[in-house]
Amino acid sequence: MRKHFLILILALIVANTVQSQTRGTKIGYIDMEYILQNVPNYTEASVQLEQKAQKWKQEIESKKIEIDKIKEALKAEKALLTKGLIEEREMEIKFLENEMLDFQQKRFGANGDLMIQKSLLVKPIQDQVFTAVQDIAEAKKYDFIFDKSSDLTMLFSAKRFDISDQVLRVLNRAEKREQLTKKQLEAEEAKESKEDALDENPAMAERQKALDDKKIARDQIIADRKLAQEAKKKEFEERRQKIIADREAKKNGTISASTKTEDKKENITDGKDTAKSAVEEAKQNQIDARTKILEDRKKVIEDRRKAVDERRLRTLEVRDSIKKSREEQIKLKQ
Known part of the structure; x- marks a missing residue:
């Protein structure tokens, strides 16, 4: 009877140990x-x-x-x-x-x-x-x-x-x-x-962060497009105002037609260059945003892989501890 009582106590101790190992110690810190x-x-x-x-x-x-x-x-x-x-x-x-x-x-x-x-x-x-x-x-x-x-x-x-x-x-x-x-x-x-x-849930937090980064990149692309459009509108308005001013000056006889033509050509060329640079900048921002999204996705995948490896190691440790406890129980019974 005493032997059975000792075996029961040991079994309870082993069960509690396995349960604590399965749950793990949760530690945090503050700064x-x-x-x-x-x-x-x-x-x-x-x-x-x-x-x-x-x-x-x-x-x-x-x-x-x-x-x-x-x-x-x-x-x-x-x-x-x-x-x-x-x-x-x-x-x-x-x-x-x-x-x-x-x-x-x-x-x-x-x-x-x-x-x-x-x-x-x-x-x-x-x-x-x-x-x-x-x-x-x-x-x-x-x-x-x-x-x-x-x-x-x-x-x-x-x-x-x-x-x-x-x-x-x-x-x-x-x-x-x-x-x-x-x-x-x-x-x-x-x-x-x-x-x-x-x-x-750290994995959920990483996914949320990736979504937020995508949203930021998308908003940045939209903002760049708006800036490019505004730059084009501004250039168009400046050219229009210049043409109107040249026409008025021609009527008043204060500027020659050849000068007007040269100024118009210069304005058109400058406007094209500015619009082209704005479009190229917007394209570069899109490429940078996509690159950042891909890097974030890669980081999330690596974090998930690490989490899976950690869970696998913990599972193996729990199995080993259960196996050892069973072997000890068998030895005690013998």
Whole structure:
């Protein structure tokens, strides 16, 4: 009976191990510096704090210049002063130097005004980030989430594990929702659902990126065509205005017919060259856009192939672990 009980416990342990290996450990990381740089309130407050710091540096520099002037004056007049006056001046210089050092420590020391104000500025945003990270971890079943900008050494970090943009979206959603109407709120929620789905499925995200790139390339081609058409219209209008002006001048007898003919030919030639260059530029933009689309497709295919290889390796590892656990069970039964 005791032997059967031990076998049952071992079987449960093996089953739990296989299940955890099958699911895998889900790890993500954030870049706190990147998040802070993309929070508008923090950026504005940082600029104001930097302006204060520059002002404090200027005050310290002014004090230093004043002390240097007193030192130079003492050096120049030292031969004419008594010992008592020299000592008095030196004590004054020492007092001013200590005063400058105290001011510098007060503003830029480890517990100075700059560090205190930076902490007060960062803490509310850090609290929001920690809350957003906890919500994302619970919703998407993360086992570990690290901070890339902390003291933790990360020798390598794949971009697909970076959830900084997800955290930024969570921070921005709360602020946006307060300013939206009901209809706009529904549209925003639909957009958020789509973004979350893309975060969960890297392959879908790559496909969406490829579609967005195609759309951008198509819009660029359309814009180039419009520019070429506008250039042609502009050249045609300029030629038309030139012909009208030449006719008026001919009527008034201020220009010869031969001059008019030569100018017309030059305008037509210049217009053709400009239109031709615009068309060639549009064609080149089309070729560049197609080349970029092909490169993106190639990258998506390579990423899919890598994902398939990774899944195959994980499947083989799971099979090996199951096989080993079965062999161990057989040995225990024997």
